[in-house]
Amino acid sequence: MAEELERQLLVVIFDVNPVWWGIKSLQGQAQITKYLDCLRVFVNSYLLLHFDNHLAIIASHSTKSVFLYPPMKETGVIEPEETAPTDKVGNDRRYGHFARVDNTVTDKFKELMREGCEESDIRRDSVIAGSMATALCCIHRMQNELPGKLNSRILVIKAADDAASQYMSFMNIIFAAQKERVVIDACILGHNSGLLQQACDMTNGLYLQIPNQDVFLQYLLTAFLTEAELRKHSIVLSQSTRPREVDYRAACFCHRSLVDIGFVCSVCLSIFCQFSPICSTCETAFKPPPMAAKTRKKRKTPA
Numbered sequence: 001m002a003e004e005l006e007r008q009l010l011v012v013i014f015d016v017n018p019v020w021w022g023i024k025s026l027q028g029q030a031q032i033t034k035y036l037d038c039l040r041v042f043v044n045s046y047l048l049l050h051f052d053n054h055l056a057i058i059a060s061h062s063t064k065s066v067f068l069y070p071p072m073k074e075t076g077v078i079e080p081e082e083t084a085p086t087d088k089v090g091n092d093r094r095y096g097h098f099a100r101v102d103n104t105v106t107d108k109f110k111e112l113m114r115e116g117c118e119e120s121d122i123r124r125d126s127v128i129a130g131s132m133a134t135a136l137c138c139i140h141r142m143q144n145e146l147p148g149k150l151n152s153r154i155l156v157i158k159a160a161d162d163a164a165s166q167y168m169s170f171m172n173i174i175f176a177a178q179k180e181r182v183v184i185d186a187c188i189l190g191h192n193s194g195l196l197q198q199a200c201d202m203t204n205g206l207y208l209q210i211p212n213q214d215v216f217l218q219y220l221l222t223a224f225l226t227e228a229e230l231r232k233h234s235i236v237l238s239q240s241t242r243p244r245e246v247d248y249r250a251a252c253f254c255h256r257s258l259v260d261i262g263f264v265c266s267v268c269l270s271i272f273c274q275f276s277p278i279c280s281t282c283e284t285a286f287k288p289p290p291m292a293a294k295t296r297k298k299r300k301t302p303a
């Protein structure tokens, strides 16, 4: 048992898209505050597993990402976590470290909701890719600051629909996460997300769509509390929750729709569903396909 201690770092990304939560609230199907309560119970349970478990929570809005925990200084720098959490019991009989996490998350969330957003910022999709990039930066920084090995994991709690415009950023993030050995888990509250399915599959994470929103906390505690390494020992997790089929189709850059076969720019690897003489991404000019080939057979090879 003299193995070197491996620290755990969990970064939770919570989708707070105002349009999605507004519609669900009007329909009486879901309330964001109830979900936030469940999330607080979940992160407290995670911190309870080991005294040296590290945590960050990022709220993903339609135009910005905000740290709910740990708090940010005025300068935009993350305030360091206290390395040795106090076991003091507060006035309300709560364990000191949990109370601090609870209070910080609640205060920051209230602040975010009070601030609201400009009318032009109200969108149906959230900046999930941006939040994931922030999470990777946070992980990278903590890896440099903390001694010893750090097992890092990102859990995305996604509500709003995918935005195909984020396809490129998503792919870059998945490759960066693979390189840093960061596992990406996804807990989906709304429609299935093709982008996150790919992210989870490529980083050995867990993708789970919650069938019934009343059991959110149960799902969090059952599926997402254990670290990725231990999941293979769990019969429930190893058999029932792995995605059976992952949609690996790419989105074309012109219409943002998924394509089976398309034209690929040989310079920047942008994907298009139809031939265009100038690549809209890198502005490289291409010769139109030769007429002969056109009449003989419609070509579907890269431009």
Ligand SMILES: [Zn+2]
Pocket (backbone or CB within 6 Å): 252, 253, 254, 255, 256, 257, 272, 273, 274
């Ligand atoms: Zn297209």
Ligand SMILES: [Zn+2]
Pocket (backbone or CB within 6 Å): 265, 266, 267, 268, 269, 270, 279, 280, 281, 282, 283, 284
């Ligand atoms: Zn190009």
